[in-house]
Amino acid sequence: MVQAKDDAALARTLRLALAGTDGAGRLATEVEKRLRTIGRSRGFIEWDKVRPLARELDSLRETIAGPLAKTDPRAAVAQMRLLLGLADNVFERSDDGSGMLGEVFRQAGAELGRLWALLPQPDPVALAGEVLALWDADGYGETDRLLEAAGPALGPEGRAELRRLLEARLAALPRSRKPDAFESWHGRGQIAFRLRDLADLEGDVDAYIAAAEAGGRAENFASDIAERLIAHGRSGEALAWLDRAPERHEGEEVRQADLRIAAFDALGRHEEAQALRWEAFRRWLTPQHLRPYLRALPGFDDMEAEDRAVAHAMAHPDRNLALSFLAGWPNLGAADRLVRAHHGEMDGRDYGRLRPAAEALAERYPAAATLLHRTLAEDVLRRASSRQYPYAVRDVQACAGLAPLLPAEPGFENHDVFLARLRREHGRKAGFWALLESRG
Known part of the structure; x- marks a missing residue:
């Protein structure tokens, strides 16, 4: 007290x-x-x-x-x-x-x-009305x-009442003169969204499809519909919906490829599934497609196919993506060769790929790891991104730690030469140098 x-x-x-x-x-x-x-x-609630x-x-x-x-x-x-x-x-x-x-x-x-x-003794019909009122007030x-x-509280009776209320609202809405026009969140699109959720709760894929169609442009939900059809053993219909799907961003295209593969496998069309796995890997260098592709190959064909996959990655125009695949697969020898040959083409802003690859390579391939850390640090300095100076310092310190392991080969800067070049090119970035010295 x-x-x-x-x-x-x-x-x-x-x-x-x-x-x-x-x-x-x-x-x-x-x-x-x-x-x-x-x-x-x-009063306003301050951030703290x-x-x-x-x-x-x-x-x-x-x-x-x-x-x-x-x-x-x-x-x-x-x-x-x-x-x-x-x-x-x-x-x-x-x-x-x-x-x-x-x-x-x-x-x-x-x-x-x-x-x-x-x-x-809850009243399911009254609860359905309460759910709708809460949805209406949700901002x-x-x-x-x-x-x-x-x-559980709604039960079949409450869910049926909620469906009736939503469908009545939908029927009362005026039809747009432009079927493809965007509907406001408080209109047809919102009601269709709620009907799709209700269909999921009941495990009714046909109701889900009907809700998507009622909202307009059902093809925008082709992947969601296909996923549910596959789960209900209706893979042929799922493929037909995927054929209707519009072009989207890469993440959605990967998802659609995965759904097609699942549908092909469910239908026993394994050759088509394999072909799509390989095509997906060639396009996105995705291990989740390559691994099952290799497992499904007969005899020792998987070894030859893996070599072919690595060669494809080595020649891929997106060097950062290729490095991420090779380091994570892992094939560190190939990753080393890629870095040594193409580090100048790598995007130093992509620290999410380059830094883990550098750490993976450090023990066995210190030269490649050093080149990646240098790429990361120099990119920060070129952009004079002062907020990222602490990361650049970490990369330079990593280079210093690897320096005793570097090969004495023509054309490869030793650590002292690298630091001297940084001084010449970025000597005016006092914040970076002060931070590096304070952490030395």
């Missing part, structure tokens, strides 16, 4: 703990009092106050879902509903760059759905997990 005088958060925690010993009535009163106080607040607020809201959520729900489920539902209703107020007064507040509210939405199942995604959590 003495400590709580100077610690408001601790004082609130103690009040809740003590209220819990006096029964559900007092606990619910204390929770509601705090929630309403937060809801009445209007976001984390404490998120922790407090999460603690209130746990109190409602735990002690209060055990003794009074109805009160727990009411308080969780009140907590969820704070979302607009809190988000409008803060910058949730960390995502902590969003996670608390999404979890509260899921808890509300689970709490409904604890109510004595920040706080109900993203509500439907799945509410599945």
